[in-house]
Amino acid sequence: MKNKILWIDDDYYTIQGLFRPIEEVGYKLDIALSAFDGYKKAQKWQDYDLIVVDLILPISQEESAPEIVLNWNNQERYAYVGVGLVEWLLKDLKVNCPVVILSVVPDPISTFKLDDWGITNCIRKSGLLPTTLKDELSKHLNI
Amino acid sequence: MNAYLLGILFGLACFGVFYILDRIGRPLLRGLLNGPLNGFYLDYLRSSTKYEFDLASAANNSDRAWSSLVFEKVYQIGVLGVSYSRRERNLEYIKAEALSRPHFSRKIADELIKVLPKQYGNLDFQKKLACYICELLSLKTDSSMKDKKNKALRPIHSVALDRLTTAISAWIAGALYLLLSLYVLDRYQPVLVVVSSFLLFILMVIPLFNLVGTWVVKITGAGTIATSIIIFLGVFATIAHGRTQLPLEVNLDQYQNPETVLTIRSPEWLTMNNTECNGKKISVSVVGKLTALVRFRVNDHRFYFTNKDCVEIIPQIEINQSEIQAYEFYIASRDSSPFFSQTASIKIVPFFVLNSEEVDFNSDDFVTMKLENWFWNLVSNLYIAGGSFGCTILLYLLNYFVNKKRL
Numbered sequence: 202m203k204n205k206i207l208w209i210d211d212d213y214y215t216i217q218g219l220f221r222p223i224e225e226v227g228y229k230l231d232i233a234l235s236a237f238d239g240y241k242k243a244q245k246w247q248d249y250d251l252i253v254v255d256l257i258l259p260i261s262q263e264e265s266a267p268e269i270v271l272n273w274n275n276q277e278r279y280a281y282v283g284v285g286l287v288e289w290l291l292k293d294l295k296v297n298c299p300v301v302i303l304s305v306v307p308d309p310i311s312t313f314k315l316d317d318w319g320i321t322n323c324i325r326k327s328g329l330l331p332t333t334l335k336d337e338l339s340k341h342l343n344i
Numbered sequence: 345m346n347a348y349l350l351g352i353l354f355g356l357a358c359f360g361v362f363y364i365l366d367r368i369g370r371p372l373l374r375g376l377l378n379g380p381l382n383g384f385y386l387d388y389l390r391s392s393t394k395y396e397f398d399l400a401s402a403a404n405n406s407d408r409a410w411s412s413l414v415f416e417k418v419y420q421i422g423v424l425g426v427s428y429s430r431r432e433r434n435l436e437y438i439k440a441e442a443l444s445r446p447h448f449s450r451k452i453a454d455e456l457i458k459v460l461p462k463q464y465g466n467l468d469f470q471k472k473l474a475c476y477i478c479e480l481l482s483l484k485t486d487s488s489m490k491d492k493k494n495k496a497l498r499p500i501h502s503v504a505l506d507r508l509t510t511a512i513s514a515w516i517a518g519a520l521y522l523l524l525s526l527y528v529l530d531r532y533q534p535v536l537v538v539v540s541s542f543l544l545f546i547l548m549v550i551p552l553f554n555l556v557g558t559w560v561v562k563i564t565g566a567g568t569i570a571t572s573i574i575i576f577l578g579v580f581a582t583i584a585h586g587r588t589q590l591p592l593e594v595n596l597d598q599y600q601n602p603e604t605v606l607t608i609r610s611p612e613w614l615t616m617n618n619t620e621c622n623g624k625k626i627s628v629s630v631v632g633k634l635t636a637l638v639r640f641r642v643n644d645h646r647f648y649f650t651n652k653d654c655v656e657i658i659p660q661i662e663i664n665q666s667e668i669q670a671y672e673f674y675i676a677s678r679d680s681s682p683f684f685s686q687t688a689s690i691k692i693v694p695f696f697v698l699n700s701e702e703v704d705f706n707s708d709d710f711v712t713m714k715l716e717n718w719f720w721n722l723v724s725n726l727y728i729a730g731g732s733f734g735c736t737i738l739l740y741l742l743n744y745f746v747n748k749k750r751l
Contacts, residue, residue, distance in 0.1 A: 215390060215413060218398045257437050259430065281436070305410075305440045327444040328406040 203250050206342075207231045209239035209286065210255040210303070216326075222335040226344055236282045237261035237270045240289070246296040251341055254290070255326075256283030256304035281306065284313055291318045299341040303334075382425040389416050389423075411448055414441045418452060421473070422459030428466045435473065442480065453480035 204227050208220065213232045220230055231249070233239035236258045243252060260266055260274050260282055272278070273285025283304065290296050299321035302309060310316060310323050324337050335344070393416040400409035417434035420426050438456075442449055456477050463470035 212413065215394045215397055215416065218394075218401050257433055257440070259433060305437055307440065307443055325444075327410055327441055329410070330404060330406050331401055 203248055205229050205231060205249050206251045206253060207233065207239070207242055207246070207249045208253045208303075209233040209236070209243075209258065209283075210253070211235060211257075211259055212255070219329065219331050219334050222331050223338060223342075223344070226335075228342065235259045235262045236273055236286050237266040239286055240267075240270050243290055243294060243296065246290075246294065246298055249298055250343075251298060251338065252290065252296060252300045253303045253338075254283050254287050254300065256281040256287075256302060256306045256309060258282045258286065280313055281309075284309070284315070287315070287320065288318065291320065301338065301341065382423045386420065386423060386425070389419055407445070410441065411445060414438055414445070414448070414452065415455060418455045418459065421456070422462045424462070428469055431463075431466075431469060435469075435476065439476065449480045453477050456480070 206220075206223070206228055208230050210216075210232075211234050213234060217230075220228075224230065228250070231242060233242050237260060239254065239258070246252065258281070260270060269289065273282045273289070275285075279285040279288075281304075283302070287300060287302060290300055300319075301321050302323040303326060304323075305326045306312070307325060307327075308323070310320060321341055322337065324334065338344075393412050396412040397409045400406070400412065414437070417437050421431045421434050438452060442452055445452075456473060460470065460473055460477065463473060
């Protein structure tokens, strides 16, 4: 048991209370505030029980980012940066832990045709309460 | 000046300051925070949104929790230092969120309209924003949506911190009003004090009073009037009560006439009526009644009176030393205050001399009595502060019951 979750979301500071119930049962959060940050941290995906990704993300908070990350900002290909990140996680990096989309974007799986990517779950942020999130994520964690 | 009149004046001042804060101060500060202090503003936005989000989540009010985040994104779009890539991202977020919150579309549009003129650095984005505003405004909202919106906007009452914030705000406001009122009466430059107190008030209180519309503390309309009335009553009560009912008894046993006890019911206040700086005549009245001959010194002018309520004296009169019997007051005089027309208030520090000795301002007697007076001033101020705190509790209760009823 790693008891660690990677959460890629630039709104972390404001909505960190969402994960409080999960933290209370012993999980630790590792935060990435941009797609590039998530890209770097996800290289060690084996350290995590779960990866939670927001779709509306900044590319990077630094000056530069690798080409692969910059491509996620290509709006003709990806509607949102997070979609590119999720594709990279599941198709290129082939992470073997659950990947959950936690975003305000409604129904991204059918909207962007992500059915065959192997996304574990897609949770709509809008109207989400901490207890509801815990219930949703507990399906993929040992809670 | 009559203490009740003072109460009324300062009550009106309270209301005026509230009004000014609401109409001028808040937009002014918002402008400052949007411009030179935008870093501070962004931090404030983020913190207040987090606070709002946590409160609403704890109260299971998900609608309100997430709408606070939407409005944070809206406000960020209008902040000078925010990059356009971030503004674009925020707009994407707002679009996605507004889909599930049609009952907020009008309010979101209203807020976006406010930030639209600030997009002059990127006209493409400005056009995009304008189009989206039109899109939002074209959405129909029915009454059920309005109900939903109103419900979401209700203050959260299940979390004590929310009400505590209100109480703290009111407490700071009340305390500052009292300080303001005391300083206006006690100092030479009331205008300066009024301005600085006002600025201090803005800096300390406005951030707690719903500065950016995130409803952290919602005191509007009837609530504002109620708050003003309560603070008015508090100031009225504390000034009237504290100033006129707190006796200072000075025992003169150790002095020449041990049987005489001088009792001044309102030791700090004398009023000078019809004061003319270059005039011929000054009349002095004492609040309360003096039971002994008292000699005064006002700047270089000396005068005296006995147990009368009012005497007239001529400035620059040299009182014959032989007339001095037992007591002398040093009056920390001040110029006549333009705030109160022809009437000025003088703060006096009582001290005593034996017989006809000249006053030595460096003497131990003087220092001792000054300290004693300082002590009584402190007691008086604490008393006033207690009254203000009582008013805060009243405000707290009123806010609680009013909002409870609204729920």
